[in-house]
Amino acid sequence: MNRKQKKKLLAVLSVLIVLGAATALVLYALKQNINLFYTPTQLLQAQTYADQHFRIGGYVKKKSVVYDASGTTVRFTITDQTHELSVSYHGVLPNLFREGQGVVVTGMLIDRQHFLANEVLAKHDEKYIPYPLAKELQTQTRQTS
């Protein structure tokens, strides 16, 4: 590597470092806007106002899902293990919606405890397990706990 090449390489590297730092700062500043949803705990701390639409993410609390008589309106509780929020939703639920599943709901607060959703999305985790194995794992954890 001769002197000219060394100089150019240094220039390229320093441009990358400066740009990287700038991007990092911008992304850090925009953190609240890049996050897709509030957790119920974050919601308590956040400044909210009436008619504001936002997304809440968390897990569907076990044994909290209740369908009304017509079967199209559903109520459930979203929890992040520390705080909870009761959600009601009218419409079609995604395939992966079930108790214990991670969900992201869009809508607005009726009051501090109740949320009216107009969209429910299901998250799935990064685990892929064949069905028989998953069943076996489930019985194992049930036996140990």
Added chain:
Amino acid sequence: MFHWLNRKFLSPKAFYASSSILLPWLIAAFVLCFSYGLIAGLFLAPADYQQGDGFRIIYVHVPSALTAMSVYFVMAVSAVLTLVFRIKIAAICMSCSAKIGAWFTFLALVTGSIWGKPMWGTWWIWDARLTSVLILLFLYLGFLSLQSVITDQQSRDRAGAIIAIVGVINLPIIHYSVIWWNTLHQGPTITKFAAPSIAPSMLHPLLAMIAAFYLFYAVILLLRMRSQILLREIKSQWVQEEYCHVG
């Protein structure tokens, strides 16, 4: 050392010769990996406990997303070699990669969208992972359109190299987007230092498909580079002797 490397492999003429030996092997390896991955992914791998057979789109989605990012990385490294060391073959590699990478990014976005509708409940959401991959597609398109408006070969290579280098910042953002921010997209399954969170019977076809996609990129890249070499070196003696016989 550099001159030896240059004479043996890096000069367009040497690269043209060695790539013709390499190509059949790459094609054979691709056919092998792809046919195993396809059959194993579609028929041999068991259905997922949550997503059923729907999870099988992973065998197209993950390889195309990984290749899309890797192709950009190859472009960025070639861009540095172009700007700093003026290696001709690096500039050719960079400009020939762009279109392939753009298509892989497009494929990753489309398959992700098709996967997202039944599982998540939406075709598209502006979460950090999906948005940063869309930006990757725009970087590729920006690179391609910039290359198409500049006619002078050298300034075209340099301008492209600058886009390729600047855009490389997006790659760690794509990878860590699901960790740094909360997103609808789940965290990494295999591209992490811990053991992969996927059963071996489902993992093996996936690895075969990833290898197949990389090999496919290599094959198409070499084919494109070979024609690009002939175009750029058309006035040189070896191309004239080889391909432009008079009479």
